[in-house]
Amino acid sequence: MERAGTPSPLQLVKQALPELNGAMQRVAEYILTSPDEVARGSITKLAEAAQTSAATVTRLSTHLGFAGYPALRAALAMEVGRGLEAGWASDIGLAIGPADPPEQVLNVLASTQANALRNALAAIDLTAATRVADAIAGARRTHIYGEWGDAVPARELYIRLLRIGIPVWFFDGPQSSQIGAGLLGSGDVALTVTRSGTDLTTLEFLRRAHDEGALTVAITGMVKSPAGRLADVTFDTGTPNGATWTEFFAGRASDVLTAGLLFVLVAQRVPDHLTANHPNGPGQPVVHPETGVDPDAVVRPDTIVRPDTVVHPDT
Numbered sequence: 001m002e003r004a005g006t007p008s009p010l011q012l013v014k015q016a017l018p019e020l021n022g023a024m025q026r027v028a029e030y031i032l033t034s035p036d037e038v039a040r041g042s043i044t045k046l047a048e049a050a051q052t053s054a055a056t057v058t059r060l061s062t063h064l065g066f067a068g069y070p071a072l073r074a075a076l077a078m079e080v081g082r083g084l085e086a087g088w089a090s091d092i093g094l095a096i097g098p099a100d101p102p103e104q105v106l107n108v109l110a111s112t113q114a115n116a117l118r119n120a121l122a123a124i125d126l127t128a129a130t131r132v133a134d135a136i137a138g139a140r141r142t143h144i145y146g147e148w149g150d151a152v153p154a155r156e157l158y159i160r161l162l163r164i165g166i167p168v169w170f171f172d173g174p175q176s177s178q179i180g181a182g183l184l185g186s187g188d189v190a191l192t193v194t195r196s197g198t199d200l201t202t203l204e205f206l207r208r209a210h211d212e213g214a215l216t217v218a219i220t221g222m223v224k225s226p227a228g229r230l231a232d233v234t235f236d237t238g239t240p241n242g243a244t245w246t247e248f249f250a251g252r253a254s255d256v257l258t259a260g261l262l263f264v265l266v267a268q269r270v271p272d273h274l275t276a277n278h279p280n281g282p283g284q285p286v287v288h289p290e291t292g293v294d295p296d297a298v299v300r301p302d303t304i305v306r307p308d309t310v311v312h313p314d315t
Contacts (some may be wrong), residue, residue: 009075012064019084023052024060025246041079043069095130111252119238120254133265142189143180145205154193157259164273174201181208191217196241204231219258
């Protein structure tokens with residue numbers, strides 16, 4: 001077992017590099033640039049890559065304090081493995097392992113989302129949802145902002161509201177969101193989805209919209225975050241922002257649920273919009289349910305004008 005303070009194999013190579021020359025230096029440099037390949041490869045492959053002999057690789061190994069190349073390779077494998085595990089744990093999280101089978105991955109993801117939805121059911125303020133739905137249904141403008149991962153539920157809410165004829169705009173960049181916030185006024189709505197609640201662009205969007213007189217709304221799992229405190233109405237989705245992707249993914253389910261709730265509540269307030277603005281509603285082509293063809297758009301043979309029957313003005 002490695003003692004605390006014991007240099008790692010890569011540290012040993014770095015420390016020895018200035019005193020090496022020729023073939024041993026080439027071997028050391030290759031180890032530093034490709035430690036994962038060396039950890040998986042043979043002494044012959046390392047010698048070929050460094051354009052030297054296996055004996056030189058062995059001499060470097062013993063020079064570094066190892067019994068031979070197998071011991072050096074084993075130490076490198078442990079270090080590379082720890083790096084991969086640490087990278088995985090800090091990104092994906094510990095709930096799912098790099099070697100977990102697909103069914104295990106699916107079960108974990110489904111379980112985390114189910115928990116997030118249960119948390120959302122207990123956390124979402126329906127009185128606040130009613131207030132925001134009333135405001136959106138009657139607003140001159142509703143501007144929605146979401147960046148990166150937060151843009152997914154934010155953009156979906158925008159699409160749904162646009163489909164039923166709500167005057168809504170979506171922004172996903174610093175400059176556009178500031179311009180959008182500046183166009184708002186009294187009676188308008190500025191809504192953002194922000195998992196962390198700390199994004200500076202989000203805060204500026206809410207602050208500018210508030211100064212212009214709009215109702216500001218934040219959908220977040222961090223109600224005590226700067227965005228949560230700044231917004232006029234803050235929806236607690238019940239799932240805090242996590243440190244890993246698995247936790248972030250779980251929270252996304254509660255974001256989508258909250259946005260979906262708002263859409264349906266708005267639709268309830270403008271039920272006539274559901275048909276008036278539907279692609280196949282009044283004033284739009286009616287597509288036959290079986291053939292998918294607009295009967296009025298079918299060209300009948302007796303209406304086709306042949307080129308040789310057209311009378312030109314100059315004839």
